[in-house]
Amino acid sequence: MSRSLEEILFAAPGPQARAVTRAMSPIAAAALLVLAVAVAVRFHSAGQLEAPYWEFFAWSTTWRFLAEGLLGTLASSAMAALISLALGLLLLAGRLSRLSLLRWPSIAAIEFLRGTPTLLLIYVCFLVLPSIGIRLSTYWMLTLPIGLSTAAVVAEVYRAGVLAVPRGQTDAARSLGLSEAQVFFFVVFPQALRYIVPALVAQLVIVVKDTTFGYVVTYGELMQNAKVLIANYHSLVPVYLVVAALYCLVNYAISRASHRLGRPMH
Known part of the structure; x- marks a missing residue:
């Protein structure tokens, strides 16, 4: 049976690794969301999100x-x-x-x-x-x-x-x-x-x-x-x-x- 490149280079994650991945994924997603909101607020305070900068x-x-x-x-x-x-x-x-x-x-x-x-x-x-x-x-x-x-x-x-x-x-x-x-x-x-x-x-x-x-x-x-x-x-x-x-x-x-x-x- 042919294997993918990922299967050749890396071993399949075990039960513990999959559990850690499931637990960390929501935390990472929440952190990214907070970061995106902070960046958007910063851009807004600098006036970069105002309409004149987007109308063209x-x-x-x-x-x-x-x-x-x-x-x-x-x-x-x-x-x-x-x-x-x-x-x-x-x-x-x-x-x-x-x-x-x-x-x-x-x-x-x-x-x-x-x-x-x-x-x-x-x-x-x-x-x-x-x-x-x-x-x-x-x-x-x-x-x-x-x-x-x-x-x-x-x-x-x-x-x-x-x-x-x-x-x-x-x-x-x-x-x-x-x-x-x-x-x-x-x-x-x-x-x-x-x-x-x-x-x-x-x-x-x-x-x-x-x-x-x-x-x-x-x-x-x-x-x-x-x-x-x-x-x-x-x-x-x-x-x-x-x-x-x-x-x-x-x-x-x-x-x-x-x-x-x-x-x-x-």
Whole structure:
């Protein structure tokens, strides 16, 4: 029987743990409610909840502008995700290679990209590359660094899935006369995906959040457009509340997709 990633990584909670969870859940919910009320009172006392700060949300142009920013966010994050999935697979293949000429450069690339902040990679594309004659659009100045940074993490997620596949599957495939490449791509990797698809989809949440670095290159993503609205209407809290709700909706949709993909397959 196939198991979900959560079942593989974590043991099922026992009766005592479930009892503690049931007891603490109402307390945590009440604490969050009190916190939300306190924040709302604070915003109200500061005048941020007054009608003038919200009235421009009744205009279609405001929502059209936010929609353009949201589309920019989705376009950048989708392309970055594709880059990371493809490049992560190449890095994985290199890391698992028996040839030192391929293995060590792949390991070095993974460790370098994992250890380098995404923001620094964006600055490299924004400031360094133009100085040597390589000019990218603002879209690629944001998307490419995010894709490269995420690819290193994806490569390690792939590797964790490959290592989770029982060794007997590999031995059985080799006994049938399959080559190493055939064993990997037709036997091992498809089974590894069953373990790691939820984790891969969850990485999209991080990718979406990383697109908020678009302000560095003035790319028209959601947060950048939000700052334009704040500058024009001096409505800091209302704009950020609406934008936060939009991000939550996007990330919730991704989480739901991850949950569906993570269901056991029979």
